[in-house]
Amino acid sequence: xxxxxxxxxxxELHSYSEVCEALSTLEVxxxxxxxxxxxxxxxxxxxxxxxLQMGNQMAQHILKALSMCCLKHCVALWxxxxxxxxxxxxxxxxxxxxxxxxxxxxxxxxxxxxxLTGFFSKSSADTFMLEMHEFLVLVLNKPxxxxxxxxxWLKDTLVSYMERxxxxxxxxxxxxxxxxxxxxHYVEAxxxxxxxxxxxxx
Numbered sequence: 256x257x258x259x260x261x262x263x264x265x266x267e268l269h270s271y272s273e274v275c276e277a278l279s280t281l282e283v284x285x286x287x288x289x290x291x292x293x294x295x296x297x298x299x300x301x302x303x304x305x306x307l308q309m310g311n312q313m314a315q316h317i318l319k320a321l322s323m324c325c326l327k328h329c330v331a332l333w334x335x336x337x338x339x340x341x342x343x344x345x346x347x348x349x350x351x352x353x354x355x356x357x358x359x360x361x362x363x364x365x366x367x368x369x370x371l372t373g374f375f376s377k378s379s380a381d382t383f384m385l386e387m388h389e390f391l392v393l394v395l396n397k398p399x400x401x402x403x404x405x406x407x408w409l410k411d412t413l414v415s416y417m418e419r420x421x422x423x424x425x426x427x428x429x430x431x432x433x434x435x436x437x438x439x440h441y442v443e444a445x446x447x448x449x450x451x452x453x454x455x456x457x
Contacts, residue, residue: 267320271343278336295327338388354396358406361439370433378427406439
């Protein structure tokens with residue numbers, strides 16, 4: 256899914272409740288697609304309205320936002336919407352990561368702030384941010400995560416996670432992402448980057 260499409264879509268969803276509605280609708284669609292499959296190039300909004308007969312149950316602007324994507328984009332869209340939901344919760348002063356072990360919530364020091372600011376000033380790394388969030392919600396929030404993922408290497412752990420999904424690792428992540436940022440800083444690093452990016456776009 257193109258980054259521009261992602262941003263256009265994010266721009267259509269203005270509030271936490273709209274993001275949640277779009278996400279829950281998408282999760283219904285994903286549930287059906289997992290059981291019955293679907294034509295990859297079909298517009299998601301057509302699938303929702305014609306196949307699942309959900310058109311009348313949805314706000315029209317949310318249907319319009321979802322019309323930017325085809326069924327083959329559903330997983331990438333899920334990744335985006337879950338991240339937007341967490342970002343919205345941060346703005347509302349709510350904790351999106353209650354289930355994540357405290358071992359991954361260590362505070363960042365000034366050095367880590369400087370390193371992350373330097374990295375994200377030089378690179379866009381939007382894909383990396385989405386992968387970072389997905390790893391957080393799908394892997395690190397499991398109770399036994401600390402037994403599998405020691406709180407040391409953030410970059411190596413995330414790069415190998417992306418490689419297992421056959422993804423291309425952005426060269427700037429390989430070369431420039433600071434080794435000093437540990438997995439123990441994961442939650443605070445993600446929050447810091449979100450706030451940093453929001454301030455840059457204002």
